[in-house]
Amino acid sequence: MKKITGMALLLLIGLSSFSQKASHVVLITIDGFRPDFYTDASWGMVNLRMMKENGAYADGVNSVFPTVTYPNHTSLITGVTPAKHGIYYNTPFEPAGATGIWYFYYDSIKVPTLFDAVHKAGKTSANVIWPVSVGAPINYNIPDVWITGKKDRRDLMAKVCTPAGLWQEVQDNATGKLGVKDFTMEDEEMILDENVARMSAYLITTYKPAFTTLHLACTDHYEHEQGRDGLLVRKAVAGADRALGTIIEALKRAGIYDNTAIIVTGDHGFVNISQTFSPNILLAKNGLLNNAATGDWKAQFHSSGGAAFLHLKDEKDVATINKVLAILKALPAAQQQLFKVIDRSQLDAVGANPHAALALAAAPGVTIGGAATGALVKTAKGGTHGYFPDFKEIQTGFVAFGAGIDKGGHVKEMNVTDVAPVVAQLLGLPLGNTDGKVPVGVLAK
Secondary structure (H helix, E strand, C coil): CCCCCHHHHHHHHHHHHCCCCCCEEEEEEECCCCCHHHHCHHHCCHHHHHHHHHCEEEEEEECCCCCCHHHHHHHHHHCCCHHHHCCCCCCCCCCCCCCCCCCCEHHHCCCCCHHHHHHHCCCCEEEECCCCCECCCCCEEECCCCCCCCCCCHHHHHHHCECCCHHHHHHHHHHCCCCHHHHCCCCCCCHHHHHHHHHHHHHHHHHCCCEEEEEECHHHHHHHHHCCCCHHHHHHHHHHHHHHHHHHHHHHHHCCHHHEEEEEECCCCCEECCEEECCHHHHHHCCCEEEHHHCEECEEEEECCCEEEEEECCCCCHHHHHHHHHHHHCCCHHHHCCEEEECHHHHHHHCCCCCCCEEEEECCCEEECCCCCCCCEEECCCEECCCCCCCHHHCEEEEEEECCECCCEEECCEEHHHHHHHHHHHHCCCCCCCCCCCCCCCECC
């Protein structure tokens, strides 16, 4: 028997640790996805429940802080927290005032992603409106981007999709010619998710990518309008399940269904709201935020739904931090109940923005606004997210099914940072150091 050298043994161990379990992985996010969508049959997600009953699922998934779309989508494909990947919010903090720009561009991400790993391995990838994907190393890329204040993003999409001509290709072969309202969420319509699914299905059947990502946004949109429940929310959830059915059908037509793993997850849960608290009003009244546009300020809160992060003009200005804390502590008891202070050590512990001095996490039922004038507390309706991820309602969900997935697998609790390691192991790809890990009970042994 031939002796195996130490180096050869290490090589074998390394190869086995990246042994491929699936030829293809489809990663689907439903924005505002909640575990009750697949544990409660009344939500009508029959495709997802089939996956749950024949695959693996989690009771709840903890998001990164803030629990909003772009940081969490980036954690899903990197396996690390915002402190490392650099996408701290949906919109970057702009000291002179918000321009409406979001973190659209892939070069904002500071660490390797699953897209990088797939590209480096010489495999093919596809994407339809995954956040922070403009300019990503994706073979067939329809990124998420728009022009502030403009509902019609068709011309912009034609310019940013790669390869050149892909936007026209998917219209010719998947959706038909798209009108102004066919790639947006307007007038109680669910057409965006349907068209995202059709585009993704076309890319799957035509190019059979090793890794496909798609983002279904309608559920979140209507949860903002109506809260955790409502007719439009239920229509959006049912629509997302139909989109999932479209992907399943495409995998079967492509002949790759049996060796594909499908993962459906999300970015955050949702909370019903009744009040808005706007702490920048306190900073303005106390001379700390006089005029952001001219640079006359010492502190500003950057709001993110159920949270707000304190930015200082001088990050070492301890006196201003103490003044802000004193202002908050001087509020009437009823107003102090609207939020809790998350100090720098707590932000470090959860991997939040390293440049924020502190954060406010709203109490359930409260959203934090960015206004610097008007009433400090106002009534609000609908729903939001962004909260500190320490309670059940803000958790998102996870269901995995297919090649390499444990049939009957069940995880009580996991993190969004665990998803990238799961995908990497399924595809047999190294991803580097991650904060997340593959939960026991997801992958087949």
